[in-house]
Amino acid sequence: MPELSDVITELRAEISRAMRSAADHDLQFEVGPIELEVTVAVTDGKKGDGKLKLWVVETGGELSKSQATTHRVLLTLTPTSRSKAPIKVTGAAFEDEY
Secondary structure, three states: OOOOOHHHHHHHHHHHHHHHHHHOOOOOOEEEEEEEEEEEEEOOOOOOOOOOEEEEEOOOOOOOOOEEEEEEEEEEEOOOOOOOOOEEEEEOOOOOOO
């Protein structure tokens, strides 16, 4: 199971790829707040350090109650760039798009 930080890192990478792609297109979309809903499994540290880990439960994944407690988490993320300029993205066009 990926950790919550891994999911957010992958989301950041996807938005970055879409930003780079947007530079060559006339039609762009400004990115607003992103709502990300995940189911996380909370597990306690096995080494006695008391740290908690948040694992994102994958579709079809199973956890026994003895391993972890699951919770639904809704995160609202507002992407910003270092320059504070609006973030614009685009995607690949489908064959029948103009």
